[in-house]
Amino acid sequence: MNNFNKHLLKRYIKQAITLFIIVLGFSVYGQDLNYDNGKKYTLGSVSVLGNTSFNEQTIVAYSGLRKGKEITVPGEDISNAIKKLWNSKLFADIEIYIAKVENDVAHLQIRLSDLPILTEVKITGVKKGKVEGIINENKLKKGTKVTENLITTTKNFLVKKYKKTGFYNTKVNINTIEVKDSLEKARVKMVVAIDKGEKVKIKDINFEGNTALSDKMLRKAMKGTKKIKRIRLLKRSKFIDSAYQADLTNIVTKFAENGYRDARIISDSIVVNDDKTISLNIKVEEGKPYTFGDINFIGNSVYTDQQLNRMLRIKKGDTYNGVLLEKRIADNSKPDADDITNLYQNSGYLFSSINPVEVSADGNVIDMEIRITEGKAAHFNSVSVVGNDKTNDHVVYREIRTRPGQLYSKANVVRTVRELGQLGFFDAQEITPNFNNPNPNEGTIDMEYSVKETGSSQIELQGGYGGGGFIGTLGLSFNNFSIKDIFKKDAYKPIPMGDGQKLALRLQASRFYQTYSFSFSEPWLGGKRPVQFSTSISHTKQFLYDYTTGNADKSKSFNITGITLGLAKRLTVPDDYFTLSQAVSYQIYDLNNYNTGLFTFGDGSAKNLSYTVGLSRNNTRIDPIFPTGGSNFSITAKASIPYSLFDGVDYSDLKDERDAAEVVRDDTTRSTEDRTAAQDRIGEIDQKRYKWLEFYKINFKGDWYTELTKNLVLKPSMEFGYLGAYNNDRGVIPFERFFVGGDGLGSYSLDGREAIALRGYPNQSLSDQDGGSIYNKFSLELRYPITLKASAKIYALGFLEGGASFNSFRDYNPFEIKRSAGLGVRIFMPAFGLLGIDFGHGFDTIQGDTGTKHGWETHFIIGQQF
Structure with missing residues (x-):
């Protein structure tokens, strides 16, 4: 004691x-x-x-x-x-x-x-970070009078607290120790010893009294309470009282969905087993099954009974399902659900109300009246935006789908919230539509969209080691730029911004290469329609690596200079989530004594004039950083002019001549002079073949987002790419190829290649040295947010993915892929963009590996897509 x-x-x-x-x-x-x-x-x-x-x-x-x-x-x-x-x-x-x-x-x-006064509290058995919370929750502050009731309530609170989180065998012991005081006042120290024990696992869930629904079906209805099963990954079998109480309600709901609306839980009990697990015994009373009888609509004038019945999709004789009936009338889980309430809301009837009433239940057949009060059609009286301190009003208002005087539509309100979130200028989690001054008599409503600005410009200033040396990078990205204010001194706060334009500058240099790029885009060219104009200019210079000195040989270089002009228009059909984009690009590839295995000519140039057309559809939900639903797909075709049709060159003869030269070059019995001359001739032929690049290229990418539970998002993805030639004698060009593997950041190679991420393997390790002309990739990600605050959005992810590249359709096999799995974290900060790290495990071998599988790779992600 x-x-x-x-x-x-x-x-x-x-x-x-x-x-x-x-x-x-x-x-x-x-x-x-x-x-x-x-x-x-x-x-x-x-x-x-x-x-x-x-x-x-x-x-x-x-x-x-x-x-x-x-x-x-x-x-x-x-x-x-x-x-x-x-x-x-x-x-x-x-x-x-x-x-x-x-x-x-x-x-x-x-x-x-x-009574003794509390001088000190010591809490054992929990993490240090939890101690302060326990003291505050139980009011165990210094100076508190220590009563018997305080000790009892503290003990009971802690036992109940941990039982709710699965620690069913929690024990709490509270001791007080008298403290001697010079004034002989009663003072005590309190020691709270918490022994949570192990979380109790559920060995079995037993049901009694059910005949219509099987035990398996009822267990499946219990979302948060599962019995021990080795293969289960997403749901744990540990007992949590709050989840169990919710699941008892889910059981009754499951009966109701199958016509047993009178079903109830008679009793439930918990049995502690000898192996320290528990079993749950649940006794139910099913009652009798019900069916729907006559369903009559009362008070409707805007829509006919036939129209409402098509929306309700419930007929006389169907098994009674009160849950389904509620969803078909008003599905509160989906703001854009296909239900009767939204039918009225999207037609202007903001003040309508729809109430299902059971009017008869004779013979277990339920006759329903769906009573509708339509009210007066509502119109927007005023539409305003608050909180856009940096972004100009016209940038916000042009994305708004609701206008003063326009008939009220809930769908337009939901879409407006989505469009404002997709801008990237506001915190997507904080956009709130406020319905002010509703007037059912006049049929008016004031609409106010409340937004919270977030940082939309990014700076990249860093140094690092990679590609054989030190790399310095300076990057500036202004995502809400205002070019019209560029000469206004007062507009620099610190830069002109607010017009929704994007401007980016990037400089990067190391011993082996230099790159300079500039890009600009205007999302509403002319200010009247959503037609995006974009342009970009870039120049890169790469020096050949000298294996004898380990330094860059500045006398041997490979330069790429390019310019691109593009237009992208938002379509109205099939719907306005579609965008049609077009671009014209021109690149010059200049080789100066740059002899590598990739190019057969070391001196000369190649030119690339190409046209790209793409069709995309993006209806992902509000937050572009962490979408919880919708999809995003794109298909693009990039093609050059078919020069071989009219340039007068017989590429068949050139191919024969090249093949003959290759025979000489590879014949070790020939003299060095002959082999060198043959190699020079191959270079001359390829210079002629690639003076103007001739190719066509098709890319497809699709992402789908599904919210499994609150904020737990599944993202399957699929990619495919193909690089082809008009003239087989001319062949596939050595540029524009696909290199699969790694983080997808390009690995400092500036030869026009397309780097495809596939985690769990080294960069570009899953393609030949010259790259592939075909690739496919499949991935599955499971994402969960740690925080979605405007200052930093952080989410964790797990992934499974596989992919491969191929040299021709003869070799192509979509199921012959390199597989990987792993975990990662993404951090998006407005000032720095996207950062992340992935730990991927490759399950297959790559060229040069000696084991049966590649194993673990760590990837650092900077600035990639979400």
């Missing part, structure tokens, strides 16, 4: 003998007491003794024992005084003594001691 409990026991003993002491005191002074008929006295004085910090006059006044008062002994006066003092919850001991009696005047003494 701890010190405080011993103290309480002593208190009760003293309290029990207090009356005896009073009686004894009177007996000492020769007074005969009759318990049936107490004797009356006049109270002379009341003194206070003991260890207390309270004023004597305060204690006497609170007790009600006033000098001169007539009291009866034995009687209620003294017992009431003791009760009052106990009820104050300030004292540990209370005793009332008879000091003396003079004639009919009695003098009393109140002896008491204060």
Whole structure:
């Protein structure tokens, strides 16, 4: 027994003998007491003794024992005084003594001691970060009076708290330790020992009384309570009381969905097994099955019964399902659901109400009336935006789908929220549509969209090691730029912004290469329609690696200079989620004594004039960083002019000549001079073949997002690419090829290649040295957010993916892929863009590997797509 409990026991003993002491005191002074008929006295004085910090006059006044008062002994006066003092919850001991009696005047003494004050709390058995929360939740602050009730309620609270989170065998022990004080005041330290034990697992879930629905079906309805099963990944089998209570409701709902609307849980119990697991026993009463009878619509004039029945999709004779009926009338889980409420809301009837009423249940057949109050069609009176301190009003208003005077449409409100979130200028989680001043009589509503600005410009200033040396990077990306204010001094805060334009500058340099790029885009060319104009200019210079010195040979270089102009138009058919994009690009590839295995000519140039057309559809939900639903797909075709049709060159003869030269070059019996001359001739032929690049290229990519539970998002993806030639004698060009593997960041190779990420393998390790002309990739990601605040959006992910590249359709096999799996984290900060790290495990071998599988790779992600 701890010190405080011993103290309480002593208190009760003293309290029990207090009356005896009073009686004894009177007996000492020769007074005969009759318990049936107490004797009356006049109270002379009341003194206070003991260890207390309270004023004597305060204690006497609170007790009600006033000098001169007539009291009866034995009687209620003294017992009431003791009760009052106990009820104050300030004292540990209370005793009332008879000091003396003079004639009919009695003098009393109140002896008491204060409750101990808490000086320190020590909590064991939990992490340090949880201690402060426990102290606050239970009000265990320094200076608190320590009562029996405080100890009991603290213990009960902690046991209940941890049982709710699955620690069913939690034990809590609370001890108090007296602290000596120079002033002899009562003080104690408290030690709270928490033993959570292991989370209890559920061995079995048993049902009794069910015949219509199987045990398996009912267990499946329990979303958060699952029994032990080795192959289960997403749901744990640990018992959590709150989840179990919710699942008891889910069981009843499952019966209701199958026509048993009277089903109920009769009893449920938890049995602790010998192996420290538990079994859940649930007894149900199904009742009788019901079916839908007549369903009549009352009060509808805008839509006919036939139109509403098509939307309801429930017929007479169907199994009664109250849950389904509610969803078909108003599905609160989906703002854009295909239900009757949204049918009215999207037609302007903001003030409509729809209520299903059961009018008869004879013979277990339920007749329904769906009572509709349509109200007056509503129009937007005013539409405003608040919170856009940096972004100009016209940038926001051109994305808004609701206009003053326009008929109210819920779909347009939902779409507006989505479009504002997709801009990237506002915190997608904080965009709120506010319905102000609704007036059912006039049929008007004021619409206000509340937004919160977030950083939309990014800076990249870094140094690092890669590609054989130190790399310095300076990058500036302004995603809400205003080019019209570029010459206005007052607009630099710190840059002109607010018009929704994008401008990016990037400089990067190392010993082996330099790159410079500039890009600009205007999303609403002319300001009237969503037609995006974009342009970009880039120049890169790469130097050949000298294997003898380990340095760059500046006399041998490969330069690429390019310019691109593009237009992208938002379509209206099939719907306005589609975008048609077109671009014209021109690149010059200039080789100066740059002899590598990739190019057969080391001196010369190649030119690339190409046209790209793409069709995309993006209807992902509000937040572009962490979409929770929708899809995003694109298909693009890039093609050059078919020069071989009209340039007058016989590429068949060139191919034969090249093949003959290759024979000489590869013949080791030939002289060095002959082989060198053959190689030079191959270079001359390829210079002629690739003077103007001739090719066509097709890419497809699709992403789908599904919210499995709250914020747990599944993202399957699929990619495909093909690089072809118009003329087989001319062949597939050495540029524009696909290199699969790694983080997809390009690995400092500036030869126009397309790097395809496939985690779990080194960069570009899953393609030949010259790259592939075909690739496919499949991936599956499971994402969960850690935080979605505007300052930093962080989410964790797990992934499975596979892919490969091929040299021709003869080799192509979409199922012959390199597989990987792993975990990762993404961090998006407005000032720095997307950062992340992935740990991927490759399950297959790559060229040069000696094991049966590649194993683990770590990938750092900078600035990639979400």
